[in-house]
Amino acid sequence: MNYILKNENALYYECGYSCDNAIYLRCGLEAYFITDSRYTLEAKEKIISAQVVASRDIIDTARKLIKKSKLKKLLFDPKEWSVQAFEKLSEKSSVTFKQMPDFSKKKRMIKSSEELLILEQAAKYGKKAFDALAKEISKHGFGEDEYLLTYTAKSILSDFGSFDLSFDPIVALNANAAKPHALPTESRLSRGDLLLVDAGLKYERYCSDRTRTVFAEDNFLFETHQNFTDKKIQKAYDAVLKAHDSAIEKCKSGMKAKKVDAIAREVIEKAGFGSYFVHSTGHGVGLDIHELPLISSRSEAIIEDGMVFTIEPGIYIPDEFGIRIEDMVAMVKGRGVVL
């Protein structure tokens, strides 16, 4: 199979190294890692499965290597290439460029045992950070606004700069949590508030991803057992938790991803909150925070051993509150195991 890749995580997956200006080209048994002189030294040290080619113009070099190779067909991901970059690559080329959306993500869908161990470790560090964050917010967070709470989450999740983050953490209070991708506001945390935290870190480049929604009181914990004083919130919370638990318990290898979504969705619908569960149940996680399979109502993907994905049902009632509970699940021997 002949293919050309540009995305950093796709490159890292192929050869254990990446940088922000590189192309990976696979032509039969030959493989090339094309980059500029800033990175060639390091690339040569780390890459054994491809020939490192130094270039001032990596697209032009790729074009020439393709021409020289006399390939007939080359796969590429039309999401990875801008119109401009692809036009330059394919200019006056006799090769047939065949579109393969999510080419690398499809290759990465089933994780190796080594990847599973790394993802497990990432999730463990992620959980540890949530535990530390609960203590910190409990001690110093009351009275602070979402900006500072988000900053605190970044500090603790990154272990003060040691880890990269999977994404900018979401720390949202009460009605602001009703936005699935809430941005921080000047709302300040009071005792008795609903507090939602969605955050993750990268360990050896692999992402963790976790969400907890809690009743913020002294010494609160990011546990799934929560007692809200507001009855409507508690009812919604219980529905989300049950949806989360059911989907994890009942997902099986061989099942369609849309079935997993349906298990979670049904619980929330039965509780009367169906119209407030406005997103998919989950997504694959790996080098990218959003990978395959998608756990949605339309996803025909078949769940298989070695897949790692989130289960994150939610209920979002505009101007009132939002609830989401999320864990990472790995499929092992036919069943879902929480990482």
Add this chain to the structure above:
Amino acid sequence: MNYILKNENALYYECGYSCDNAIYLRCGLEAYFITDSRYTLEAKEKIISAQVVASRDIIDTARKLIKKSKLKKLLFDPKEWSVQAFEKLSEKSSVTFKQMPDFSKKKRMIKSSEELLILEQAAKYGKKAFDALAKEISKHGFGEDEYLLTYTAKSILSDFGSFDLSFDPIVALNANAAKPHALPTESRLSRGDLLLVDAGLKYERYCSDRTRTVFAEDNFLFETHQNFTDKKIQKAYDAVLKAHDSAIEKCKSGMKAKKVDAIAREVIEKAGFGSYFVHSTGHGVGLDIHELPLISSRSEAIIEDGMVFTIEPGIYIPDEFGIRIEDMVAMVKGRGVVL
């Protein structure tokens, strides 16, 4: 002029609002801001110059609006659109899509007086953060590694979460500073080290950008006057500073950008370090950290009043050290003014 935009900063420039899933379409006197239901409420509150259109599939909606408008020609930036997104947009379309690379960045090259004031303020906050960072590193930074120093820079530049950053700060010691885009390592700061910091923050979405290289001793300051004990470093430092000062002093409206680059480059060449100045002298700054004009040896752009760009010559000697001094310059009444 009819055009279609997708980049967040391009959208913000057109209508004072943006979000991560939106398209701006300008057809003659009509303008549309197409986004999904998560953002329509906020968009309607903030946008007065365009009609907000709610959509579950923004590209498809744009395609239909283009069809309905009976346009003949539509400009787009081939760098902004992936092959996949553009194919979907242009499918079965009778309009002629005309490529205009950097369409929005070209529009944004000359800053308005309001933008100049914001950029001036961003630069002021950036400078203030450098001052605070010097104090913090002087007090607690010796003995710490580049990861923690980078984290400290992030904390202080963001004012503990109040500002977004223009980019991930670069904090590099000695030989690591020889990489223009150095990533943090486990090297620890000692008294007498060379310390390079390149960092910026965003104020009202506009970026600041600043680099200082200093001799790290107790109570050091991020000033341009520095005394290194190593003679070779001092010689290189003096050349970079002179190149920086000359380019700022001598740049004039009406001059070609490549002439500004040549002024800086000549100083460094004369000092015998020409082959170690491995990048361009500067770049425009605004909503994006890298805008136009490019101040490089090939740039035919004409410097004009209202442009804002960096002047950042450097000398990078592999395995030894790297030096860069950077300021933001605004062209006012024909001359360069440091922001």
